[in-house]
Amino acid sequence: MAEGGRLQGIEVCVFDAYGTLFDVSSVARGAQAELGERWAALSELWRSKQLQYTWLRGLAGHHADFWQVTGDALDVSLATLGIEQPGLRDRLMALYLRIAAYAEVVPTLRALRAAGLKTAILSNGSPAMLEAAVNNAGLAPLLDAVLSVEAVGVFKPHPKVYGLAGMHFGVPVERICFLSSNSWDAYSAKAFGFQVLWCNRFGQAAERLPATPDGQIRQLDELPRWLGV
Amino acid sequence: MAEGGRLQGIEVCVFDAYGTLFDVSSVARGAQAELGERWAALSELWRSKQLQYTWLRGLAGHHADFWQVTGDALDVSLATLGIEQPGLRDRLMALYLRIAAYAEVVPTLRALRAAGLKTAILSNGSPAMLEAAVNNAGLAPLLDAVLSVEAVGVFKPHPKVYGLAGMHFGVPVERICFLSSNSWDAYSAKAFGFQVLWCNRFGQAAERLPATPDGQIRQLDELPRWLGV
CATH class of the missing domain: 3.40.50.1000 (HAD superfamily/HAD-like)
Structure with a gap:
């Protein structure tokens, strides 16, 4: 091409x-040991909500930085998929930095x-x-x-x-x-x-x-x- | 509650x-006879792209009316799912009005x-x-x-x-x-x-x-x- x-x-x-x-998929894949097969669904939903929140905040005029939006998107994704594991949110956010x-x-x-x-x-x-x-x-x-x-x-x-x-x-x-x-x-x-x-x-x-x-x-x-x- | x-x-x-x-799901469901089981996947993707395009056009400052955006979203959804049936696009758009x-x-x-x-x-x-x-x-x-x-x-x-x-x-x-x-x-x-x-x-x-x-x-x-x- x-x-x-x-x-x-x-x-x-x-x-x-x-x-x-x-x-982007490397982040949730990094927690595959504790997420099991759910890592892929979490990865996809997290990314989708992260982008959606940037567009909504941009159009509504409610800016927050990408660290907050990424955490918000992770929270709604974990809740949607019914994933509750102590400390997992913090571990995933830390993986985002690597x-x-x-x-x-x-x-x-x-x-x-x-x-x-x-x-x-x-x-x-x-x-x-x-x-x-x-x-x-x-x-x-x-x-x-x-x-x-x-x-x-x-x-x-x-x-x-x-x-x-x-x-x-x-x-x-x-x-x-x-x-x-x-x-x-x-x-x-x-x-x-x-x-x-x-x-x-x-x-x-x-x-x-x-x-x-x-x-x-x-x-x-x-x-x-x-x-x- | x-x-x-x-x-x-x-x-x-x-x-x-x-x-x-x-x-919204009633639209693609209205073409279920020709879409078969694919109607649900088309319905979901079409709606998702329709909203995405409204947010992107809004934030980028490229407004077009919802009729155009709905048609654009249908086109990309049909292409993504590999659905090609003569006249189907026009029939689905007509169903949107009902x-x-x-x-x-x-x-x-x-x-x-x-x-x-x-x-x-x-x-x-x-x-x-x-x-x-x-x-x-x-x-x-x-x-x-x-x-x-x-x-x-x-x-x-x-x-x-x-x-x-x-x-x-x-x-x-x-x-x-x-x-x-x-x-x-x-x-x-x-x-x-x-x-x-x-x-x-x-x-x-x-x-x-x-x-x-x-x-x-x-x-x-x-x-x-x-x-x-």
Whole structure:
């Protein structure tokens, strides 16, 4: 699917964090010993409620940071599934700070930096959550910036969030390649004006939202070829 | 759970439409003959994508009316489930205009009106969709107003939407009882300032959102006792 050099003029690669660089399912899987087979259902519901709460809070104007929203989403998910185990909530939240990076992340970031491109995260995550995850995965030396929505106090896909990347690097939006495995994030970032690749890890159907990403990749290591590097 | 007269000073009862007065699952169930067992999966995914698209469009500032969003959500749902049947999309959209009202809706609205209360719908639906559904279910003579988000050009839970009810009736928000079976709608309406009952038809767990409704009912016919009428 990828064609070498198909995206032109890119100076900065900006990555979504959760789902894109970091494997969200690794969190609940980390508690598989005590959750048993329920880990997958918990993982899916937790993620779904987490996103739902960001959109609802954003649209209603009731911002709270992603750490609180993640905990709230975990609470409603545990209650919905009838899971009650002493200390489990705290253990799962602690695992969120050590979320696993996908295997191709480090080599991809290295290849981009070696080609002279700048790299960054732009995420719903709070600064403390992002710092913990980035450090745990050894990504800090490979990133020029870690940008959090907390700078603008509203979640994706509010345009203010996407505006942070161009402002930080002082480059026009069309010189930024934005990557997300979250379809709605990729579509919304395209509507904002970035060049966008949707890292469609699970082969989802195309969304019916106002803008369509410039292309799809299955894993992040296909990115350098798209940039011709 | 209900206690007679627990909500005081109510002059107007405002109902969400889809899920609250109208049974959303009746739409795909209406095509059960051609969908077979897949009708339930389609129904659930269609509703989930429909709501997701309203929140994403609202937060990103890309409004389109609920008829378009409902069609977009149907398209992505059919593609996701691999359902391709000639004409099916149009038949399902036509069924949306004849969506079934829950059995207790007519007697409940009658009881409220007989007690001198005003009644209204406040819905994401476009005016044409709402008019079709209301007329099909015979609700027109039992409603003082049918209010659509199209008057403000953004979906629930944006506060502008909830503001429409007080403006229309010229009453303070605390004299309005808002009812929704959509948990997030009930919670957001409470944060706005209405007195709110969550018609929790399926026994869902409590949400973790900023405000909590004043109470829960299982069906709308419990409402008159809450109002002491």
